[in-house]
Amino acid sequence: NAGVTQTPKFRVLKTGQSMTLLCAQDMNHEYMYWYRQDPGMGLRLIHYSVGEGTTAKGEVPDGYNVSRLKKQNFLLGLESAAPSQTSVYFCASRQDRGFGEQYFGPGTRLTVT
Amino acid sequence: GENVEQHPSTLSVQEGDSAVIKCTYSDSASNYFPWYKQELGKGPQLIIDIRSNVGEKKDQRIAVTLNKTAKHFSLHITETQPEDSAVYFCAPLEGYALNFGKGTSLLVTP
Numbered sequence: 717n718a719g720v721t722q723t724p725k726f727r728v729l730k731t732g733q734s735m736t737l738l739c740a741q742d743m744n745h746e747y748m749y750w751y752r753q754d755p756g757m758g759l760r761l762i763h764y765s766v767g768e769g770t771t772a773k774g775e776v777p778d779g780y781n782v783s784r785l786k787k788q789n790f791l792l793g794l795e796s797a798a799p800s801q802t803s804v805y806f807c808a809s810r811q812d813r814g815f816g817e818q819y820f821g822p823g824t825r826l827t828v829t
Numbered sequence: 830g831e832n833v834e835q836h837p838s839t840l841s842v843q844e845g846d847s848a849v850i851k852c853t854y855s856d857s858a859s860n861y862f863p864w865y866k867q868e869l870g871k872g873p874q875l876i877i878d879i880r881s882n883v884g885e886k887k888d889q890r891i892a893v894t895l896n897k898t899a900k901h902f903s904l905h906i907t908e909t910q911p912e913d914s915a916v917y918f919c920a921p922l923e924g925y926a927l928n929f930g931k932g933t934s935l936l937v938t939p
Contacts, residue, residue, distance in 0.1 A: 720872075749926060758835075758918060758931035759873070766925055774926065775831065806872050813925055815861045815880055820872030 739807030835930030852919030
């Protein structure tokens with residue numbers, strides 16, 4: 717049981733480049749989330765999904781797109797990276813809307829120059 | 830996130846002392862109140878949670894208290910140890926997602 721995994725662990729992009737971050741979970745969870753973490757800002761929700769084929773915007777969605785084509789995978793895309801998107805990105809999953817633990821991946825450190 | 834305030838932002842205690850972190854939220858519909866611990870270089874991990882129909886919950890050295898009327902809940906750590914040093918986040922459930930506070934950096938010195 718790997719839990720929540722993220723690919724890649726580190727990435728450096730130039731301004732304007734695009735990339736996709738992959739999140740995978742093997743717990744059959746319905747809900748999946750993408751957060752970004754910046755110093756002094758806590759974790760801010762970018763997008764989330766409450767089931768296969770569904771996505772919704774969080775607190776800071778601008779500049780990002782997501783897709784949930786398969787229940788176990790949640791992809792985060794940056795179409796045209798900007799230095800303001802330099803951050804640590806965390807994926808998370810939980811069983812459903814009820815009470816219970818939300819499991820986090822190890823994070824992806826992204827630097828945009 | 831928005832509308833969740835966590836205090837203090839940093840806390841330094843001596844080993845063996847107690848630590849208390851307070852979280853204030855604004856969504857009156859919230860009914861689930863967890864605390865997460867994040868160690869350096871890792872993702873956050875749940876350490877304790879409480880539901881709105883309970884006022885207090887304990888798990889060994891860790892406890893959470895909830896005052897739903899005043900919209901705040903607190904994390905209490907007793908007999909602190911150096912391995913308790915980490916960043917702690919409150920994250921009340923709002924709709925479909927946990928709304929994380931900005932975090933409290935706890936340092937326990939031997």
